[in-house]
Structures are given as structure tokens and as C-alpha cells.
Amino acid sequence: MHRQAERPPAGQADPVTSGPEITLPPIYSDAGSTDDKEITADPVNTDNNPTDCAVAFLDAFLAQFRVAQFLAKHWERGPLYVRDQSEDDGLFGLDAAHGTGFRRREGEPLVDITSAVVTGAASGIGRALAARLAAAGTRLVLADVHAAALAQVAAGLHATAIPTDVADPMAVQHLAAAAPDADLVCLNVGIVGTALGAPWEADPREWDTLLAVNLGGVVNGLRAFVPRLLASGRPGHILITASLAGLATFPGGGAYAATKHAVVAVAEQTALALADTPVGVTMLCPALVRSAMSATGVDPADVADEALHAVHERRFAVVPTAWRAAVLRRAENLVRGQPPTPPTPA
Numbered sequence: 001m002h003r004q005a006e007r008p009p010a011g012q013a014d015p016v017t018s019g020p021e022i023t024l025p026p027i028y029s030d031a032g033s034t035d036d037k038e039i040t041a042d043p044v045n046t047d048n049n050p051t052d053c054a055v056a057f058l059d060a061f062l063a064q065f066r067v068a069q070f071l072a073k074h075w076e077r078g079p080l081y082v083r084d085q086s087e088d089d090g091l092f093g094l095d096a097a098h099g100t101g102f103r104r105r106e107g108e109p110l111v112d113i114t115s116a117v118v119t120g121a122a123s124g125i126g127r128a129l130a131a132r133l134a135a136a137g138t139r140l141v142l143a144d145v146h147a148a149a150l151a152q153v154a155a156g157l158h159a160t161a162i163p164t165d166v167a168d169p170m171a172v173q174h175l176a177a178a179a180p181d182a183d184l185v186c187l188n189v190g191i192v193g194t195a196l197g198a199p200w201e202a203d204p205r206e207w208d209t210l211l212a213v214n215l216g217g218v219v220n221g222l223r224a225f226v227p228r229l230l231a232s233g234r235p236g237h238i239l240i241t242a243s244l245a246g247l248a249t250f251p252g253g254g255a256y257a258a259t260k261h262a263v264v265a266v267a268e269q270t271a272l273a274l275a276d277t278p279v280g281v282t283m284l285c286p287a288l289v290r291s292a293m294s295a296t297g298v299d300p301a302d303v304a305d306e307a308l309h310a311v312h313e314r315r316f317a318v319v320p321t322a323w324r325a326a327v328l329r330r331a332e333n334l335v336r337g338q339p340p341t342p343p344t345p346a
């Protein structure tokens, strides 16, 4: 396996981490070195004679042992981030698939969440996220426009409640000020509206409201929290609840569908803009979830688990397995110039 990591110019910190500057050992930093050759040795190549195979195995083992030694030596110096461009699965906790880094031990979260904010926390997915985070000992600041229901949820989870209308930029700034040490910000609010039909059938006020809450809520959250997270210099994460309705276009999606497509674009833009920072982005795209929004669907607790798992892995998108082919079909139709077809699950 070939592994080549980026090394910042001498004297400069790695741009993906605010942690200590680390000089990478030759095995990661010097392409073409003997170490590099050792780790690319192919111990299962049947063309090799048995002696070559044994030597290759030993070389690969020793190379990995040296990496382990190096990592162990720097363990206590705080988070260490190593970019890895390869598609292989990770060595010693390197997050190869997502190119971000590792922390302490393999399997442990990449983001230490000690404090989190959840919007739309009084119900459904937001409440489930809050419950999961509280169970993991996370300090919580919860927001919702529905103050009474929010107070009840917050009391049950020993969380701070900040009644907030996410469509109001000043209210969201106030929320961010109340959670200065948040590592994880879940921008989760969304409303479905009343007119799920053709775009021209929805009332102009419905369009305004859905754009203000669904799209504005996410943008206001990013404006309030991202500068704070970046200024803190600590690793952080933003979880944005979009929807499958933002990745595949369902007939009768109304203004809701358009706002969720916009939320997907905003989440992607955010991930691109924050790519070289310690702040990660995850975009949650559930299909139907049982909540105040939908009487049918999967359990919001399962959706919360999947979302938090993706956050811990620093994975960008969470897309239900059954709908992945439908998302690909939409893209195929687009590039072939074909009209849209109604999405169906696999």
C-alpha cells in the first residue's frame, strides 16, 4: 500500500490542525525513500518467490511498527492531523477515506464533543440528537421556537434552553453567544409547509416562510457559529439536516423540496470552504422519519445515531442506503439531458 501524506512547509503548522507542529517521519513524508518502498511491497504477489514474500511481509510489518512507535510518542501532544490522499483504509486510525486525521486510538471519535448546540430540539430528530448527546455526557444548549416544549426537553436532559427563531439572524447570534464552547453545532430546524404540490401552487408567503426557516435557519446558523469555531482554533463540527428531498426531486415536493436542494448546496459550499480548517461538516439527508413532521418513517433515534456516527467519522453525507440508486439515477438523467423521473427506493 502506498501512503503519501502532505507535509506543511518547514516552520509552518499543518493547515488542518491547530495542534502542535509535527515533523512527519520519513515513512509518510519522503516519497521514493526506502521506507516508501518497504510499505509498497506486495507480500501476496504470487510472482514473488517465498523468500521475497517473507522479506516483504517483514518489511511491511516493521514499517507499520515504526509508524505505531511514532504515533505513540506523539499521542500525548494533543490532536494530530495527517492528510492522506489514498483510497485505502486507514493505518493506525488514519482516516484515509475522508482525508482528515485521527485521534488517540482507532475507533475513537475524530471529534471530541464535549459541548453541543441543537436547533429544533423540542421534537423529532433534534430531540433525538439532544438525547443521544446528553446520554454521552455532552453539555447541551438547545434551541427551538416552541419555548414550552423546548423547556420540557431541556429540563429532562439537564440542558440549557434558549428559545430561538432560527429565521431571525439576531436571535441565532444570541444563541451562539450562549454556547461559546460548542464543539458540535446541529443546524436541524426545518418545516414542511402546507402546500406540497407544484411550485406555482404554493402561496408566495409559504415560499417566503420556508425559505426563511429552512434555508435562512441554516445560513443564520453558519454566520453565527462558523467564525466563532474558526476563531477558537479547536476542532469542531457542523451537522446540517437537509433531506433526501434535497438530493432527489419528488413530484409534489412544493417549496420544501426547493429549500432542501438549497440547503444541500449550502452544506456543500460550507464543506468546500472549510476543507482546510479544523471544522468539519456533515450533511444529514434522511428519507421519512417519524416526528411531528411525518407520521411514518424510521425512528428518529436511529437517524440521530447515524448522524452522530458520521460526525465522529467526519463523513460528509448521510444518505439512506435504499435511496442511493435513486440519487444516482437523477444525476444520470441530468447529464444525459433526460427529463426527471419520480424517485423510487431500491
Ligand SMILES: NC(=O)c1ccc[n+]([C@@H]2O[C@H](COP(=O)([O-])OP(=O)(O)OC[C@H]3O[C@@H](n4cnc5c(N)ncnc54)[C@H](O)[C@@H]3O)[C@@H](O)[C@H]2O)c1
Binding pocket: 119, 120, 121, 122, 123, 124, 125, 126, 143, 144, 145, 146, 164, 165, 166, 167, 188, 189, 190, 191, 213, 241, 242, 243, 244, 245, 285, 286, 287, 288, 289, 290, 291, 292, 293, 294, 297
Ligand atoms: N421527518 C421527516 O420525515 C424528515 C425527513 C427528512 C428531513 N427532515 C428534516 O429533519 C429536520 C427535523 O425535522 P423533524 O422531522 O424532527 O421535524 P419536527 O417538526 O418533529 O421538529 C422540528 C422542530 O423545529 C422547530 N422549529 C420550527 N420552526 C422553527 C424556527 N423558525 N426556529 C426554531 N425552531 C423551529 C419545531 O418547533 C420543532 O420542534 C428538518 O430540517 C426536516 O426538514 C425530516
